[in-house]
Structures are given as C-alpha cells and as structure tokens.
Amino acid sequence: xxMLIVLGILVVAVxxxxxxxxxxxxxxxxxxxxxxxxxxxxxxxxxxxxxxIETVKGAMSFxxxxxxxxxxxxxxxxxxxxxxxxxxxxxxLSQALGRLFALSENYxxxxxxxxxxxxxxxxxxxxxxxxxxxxxxxDEATLYNTKQLQxxxxxxxxxxxxxxxxxxxxxxxxxxxxxxxxxxxxxPPTA
Amino acid sequence: MTESNLFEQQxxxxxxxxxxxxxxxxxTGWIGFGGDWGLYLLTRDAVEGYRHVVPGIGAVxxxxxxxxxxxxxxxxxxxxxxxxxxxxLLEAASPDQMRLNNVVEEMAIASGLPKPRVWIIPDSDPxxxxxxxxxxxxxVAVTDGLLRAxxxxxxxxxxxxxxxxxxxxxxxxxxxxxxxxxxxxxLSDLCRNFLRFGGRVxxxxxxxxxxxxVAIVVLTVWLITLLVAxxxxxxxxxxxxxxxxxxxxxxxxxxxxxPEALARALEKLDGASAATRSITKGTAHMCIVDPAExxxxxxxxxxxxSHPPIGERVRRxxxxxxxxxx
Numbered sequence: 001x002x003m004l005i006v007l008g009i010l011v012v013a014v015x016x017x018x019x020x021x022x023x024x025x026x027x028x029x030x031x032x033x034x035x036x037x038x039x040x041x042x043x044x045x046x047x048x049x050x051x052x053i054e055t056v057k058g059a060m061s062f063x064x065x066x067x068x069x070x071x072x073x074x075x076x077x078x079x080x081x082x083x084x085x086x087x088x089x090x091x092x093l094s095q096a097l098g099r100l101f102a103l104s105e106n107y108x109x110x111x112x113x114x115x116x117x118x119x120x121x122x123x124x125x126x127x128x129x130x131x132x133x134x135x136x137x138x139d140e141a142t143l144y145n146t147k148q149l150q151x152x153x154x155x156x157x158x159x160x161x162x163x164x165x166x167x168x169x170x171x172x173x174x175x176x177x178x179x180x181x182x183x184x185x186x187x188p189p190t191a
Numbered sequence: 192m193t194e195s196n197l198f199e200q201q202x203x204x205x206x207x208x209x210x211x212x213x214x215x216x217x218x219t220g221w222i223g224f225g226g227d228w229g230l231y232l233l234t235r236d237a238v239e240g241y242r243h244v245v246p247g248i249g250a251v252x253x254x255x256x257x258x259x260x261x262x263x264x265x266x267x268x269x270x271x272x273x274x275x276x277x278x279x280l281l282e283a284a285s286p287d288q289m290r291l292n293n294v295v296e297e298m299a300i301a302s303g304l305p306k307p308r309v310w311i312i313p314d315s316d317p318x319x320x321x322x323x324x325x326x327x328x329x330x331v332a333v334t335d336g337l338l339r340a341x342x343x344x345x346x347x348x349x350x351x352x353x354x355x356x357x358x359x360x361x362x363x364x365x366x367x368x369x370x371x372x373x374x375x376x377x378l379s380d381l382c383r384n385f386l387r388f389g390g391r392v393x394x395x396x397x398x399x400x401x402x403x404x405v406a407i408v409v410l411t412v413w414l415i416t417l418l419v420a421x422x423x424x425x426x427x428x429x430x431x432x433x434x435x436x437x438x439x440x441x442x443x444x445x446x447x448x449x450p451e452a453l454a455r456a457l458e459k460l461d462g463a464s465a466a467t468r469s470i471t472k473g474t475a476h477m478c479i480v481d482p483a484e485x486x487x488x489x490x491x492x493x494x495x496x497s498h499p500p501i502g503e504r505v506r507r508x509x510x511x512x513x514x515x516x517x
Contacts, residue, residue, distance in 0.1 A: 125294075
C-alpha cells in the first residue's frame with residue numbers, strides 16, 4: 001500500500017515535470033517568435049529609409065547633415081547585434097528620423113506631393129509596428145522570465161535550459177521623454 | 192498599478208462570462224431534459240402502461256439545437272458579412288483605406304495574431320464589428336463613416352477593441368450564442384404548439400390515481416420555463432455580450448496602451464446619432480456600439496441592451512489611463 005502511494009506521487013511528479021518543461025519550451029519559442037517579429041519590422045524600416053531620402057533629397061538638399069545622420073544611423077542599425085545593441089542603434093535611428101520629420105514641416109511643398117504623404121503614412125505605420133512588436137516581445141519575455149523564476153517551475157528551469165530573456169529597454173533619455181517620433185503625423189494624410 | 196487594474200478587470204470579466212455561459216448551457220439542458228425528468232417521475236411508479244425511461248424529448252431537443260448551432264457556426268460569419276453588404280479590402284484605393292490596412296497590421300502585431308481579413312461596409316454611420324470562427328479565420332469590418340470620423344489613434348483603438356474580441360475568442364462565443372438563442376426560440380415555439388395539441392389527449396388520463404407531487408412540481412416548472420425561455424435566453428445572451436464588451440475594451444486598451452483614445456472614439460461613435468442601417472438586428476451584439484437608432488437607458492432597457500451604456504465604458508477606460516494622451 002505504501003509502495004503504491006509512493007509510486008502514485010512519483011507518477012504525478014513526473015507528469016507535472018513534463019508539463020512544466022513543455023510549458024517553458026513553449027514560452028521560450030513565443031519569445032523567439034516575438035523577437036523575429038521585431039526583426040521583420042526593423043528590416044522594413046531599413047528598406048523604407050533610402051526611399052524616403054530619395055524623395056526628400058531634392059527639396060531638402062541644404063539639410064545635408066540631417067539626411068546624412070539618418071543614413072549613418074540606419075547603417076549602424078543594420079549592423080547591430082544582440083538585444084541591447086540593437087535597441088540602442090534603433091533608438092538613435094528613431095531620433096534621427098524624428099529630426100528629419102520635424103524639419104520637413106518647414107517644407108510645405110514637400111507635404112503637398114502625394115508621394116511624400118504616402119511615405120509618411122508608411123513610415124508612421126512602420127514606427128508603430130516596431131513599437132508594438134517591441135511591446136509584444138517585452139510582454140512575452142516578461143512572462144517567460146517570471147515563469148522560470150517562480151516556484152516550483154524554477155526547479156525545472158535548469159533542465160529546460162531556460163535563462164532570462166533580455167528586455168528591450170529604451171536606453172536613450174531623450175527617446176524615453178518622447179516615446180512617439182511621429183508627432184504631427186497622426187493627422188490623416190492631407191493629400 | 193494601472194496595469195493591475197487592467198488585468199484584474201480582464202480576469203473578472205472572464206469569470207463572469209464563463210458563469211453566464213455555463214448558466215446558458217444548463218438552461219438549454221433543462222429545457223431539453225427537464226420534461227423527461229418530470230415525465231419519468233410521473234410514470235415511475237406506474238404498475239402498467241407507459242413508463243418514460245428514455246429521455247426522448249431531451250435527445251430530440253439536443254439534436255435540433257446542435258444542428259441549428261452548427262449551422263450558425265459554419266455559415267454565420269459569411270452571412271453576417273453578406274447581410275452587411277461588406278466589401279473586402281484587398282487593394283487600398285485611398286489614403287483612408289491605406290491607413291486602415293496599416294492600422295489592422297499594427298494591431299495584429301500587437302496582439303501576436305495573424306492579420307484578419309479586412310472588410311469595408313458602405314455606410315456613413317461610424318461602426319465596426321468582427322466575426323469568424325477563430326483567430327486564424329477572423330474578419331474585421333468597419334463602415335466608411337468610421338474611417339472618416341476618427342483620427343489615427345482613435346481608429347487604432349477601435350481596431351484594437353475588435354482584435355481583442357478575436358483574441359478573447361468572443362467572435363466564437365457570440366456566434367455560438369446567436370445559434371443557441373435561435374435554437375431555444377425555435378424549440379419553445381415547437382413545444383407550445385405540441386402542448387396545445389397534446390394537452391387535450393393527456394387530459395383524460397389524469398385523475399386515475401394521485402400523481403407524484405414532485406413530478407407535478409417539476410413538470411409545472413418546466414412548462415413555465417418553456418414559456419419564458421425565448422425572453423430569458425435573449426437576456427442571458429445580451430448579458431454575456433455586455434460583459435465581453437467591457438473585456439474587449441480592457442484588452443484593447445492593453446494592446447494600444449492608450450485607453451484614452453478608445454474613450455474618445457466611443458464618445459464620437461455615441462455622438463453620431465443615426466442608425467447603422469446596413470447592420471441587421473442579429474448582428475447588433477457584435478458591433479462596437481449598438482447600431483440601433485437610439486438606446487433606452489436605465490432599468491429594463493439596459494437588460495435588453497446588447498451593449499453596456501457608453502458612459503460606463505468611457506468611465507472605466509478613463510480609470511485605466513494614468514495620464515491623458517499627449
């Protein structure tokens with residue numbers, strides 16, 4: 001009888017361990033998938049920037065410094081590796097783009113062309129998509145991190161090879177103060 | 192603090208709608224098998240003659256209810272979109288449509304779900320709804336009027352609310368509820384006609400011997416339930432729907448982290464007083480705001496409303512917002 005009880009407890013423990021292990025693996029994959037989502041959107045932003053530069057170059061030629069800052073920030077962002085470095089480089093790119101957008105307000109004839117309005121909508125949307133992908137990533141990563149530290153799942157965390165996922169923090173104080181770079185572009189396109 | 196408010200609201204909403212749904216299923220079960228139980232009690236002690244042991248009424252009811260619900264399930268979303276004369280947005284033709292497409296993509300990313308199919312309803316009154324069987328086969332439909340009335344943040348908030356319905360499986364729940372209400376109304380009508388005919392035949396048998404008093408009580412209660420079933424089931428469906436609206440508001444605010452925008456959007460939608468003509472009564476409970484002409488507020492009007500009062504929704508949203516949006 002005593003044997004049976006011990007055996008029963010053992011079986012329950014094994015089933016629990018399998019469940020906890022699989023749960024952690026599933027969460028880990030969700031974190032990885034969320035990270036891939038950010039990647040997709042960042043790539044899209046990088047692809048849109050040359051287009052943007054090409055379109056505004058003519059009208060804004062004497063803002064060369066700003067344009068070049070955007071280009072160099074983009075090139076740095078493409079080369080960045082790891083969560084922290086990518087977050088930093090992308091933050092800088094966001095800032096550079098924000099300055100460009102702010103300056104473009106001084107060129108009303110630029111906004112008048114439908115092409116630019118369309119590009120603006122695309123970039124606004126891409127900025128939003130990056131922000132939301134980042135939000136999803138941070139939410140999933142937090143869930144994963146909490147789960148692997150909580151008792152009793154933390155007993156299994158070692159076996160499942162779980163280690164805390166890095167959150168996408170906003171490094172730059174300036175970006176933290178102004179989380180949205182698309183200010184002034186929330187109005188429906190006028191074209 | 193605000194976050195915990197939001198998640199607490201979600202949890203509370205989910206609990207309440209679970210209980211309502213359980214109640215709904217139990218109610219349907221009672222309508223089906225309550226009669227069987229009463230008849231069984233009534234004829235249990237009979238020495239000779241008919242003994243009601245096979246729950247035939249329940250079996251037939253379950254079959255009919257199942258068939259109706261299955262039909263609503265399989266064909267519902269298609270019919271809803273068709274009845275609203277919605278056109279699928281495949282290629283954005285105007286800046287408004289491009290914006291809508293982008294906003295839906297953004298909210299799909301925020302919720303971590305595949306992008307639903309997007310439909311536009313040619314109607315100048317602002318409204319929106321979502322439908323479908325599950326997140327991978329979901330549809331979001333908005334009216335022309337909505338695209339014109341809202342700015343980007345507000346549109347985003349409305350789409351987030353719809354994505355919340357999709358993520359919370361409300362689209363499935365509401366489709367099923369519509370099926371269940373339809374089935375109950377049908378069955379109740381069927382029974383009333385049957386009883387009008389059957390009552391005369393059965394009348395002769397009584398008085399032969401004292402009937403089991405428990406059986407009489409059970410049968411009486413069952414008959415009364417049958418009579419009020421259509422009203423009660425509709426009220427319960429509306430109650431589920433109201434709870435899900437609050438939940439979708441909360442989840443939507445979690446997706447955009449901007450409850451204020453949804454509050455503003457709701458106020459704008461409430462301000463547009465015209466009825467959404469292209470949306471039929473059967474779809475009313477799926478829309479973000481009640482498409483009916485003017486809503487009765489307070490008392491009985493609220494019991495039969497598919498949506499909670501806008502003022503209450505706005506108040507709850509504002510309670511979540513830590514600061515007015517810049």
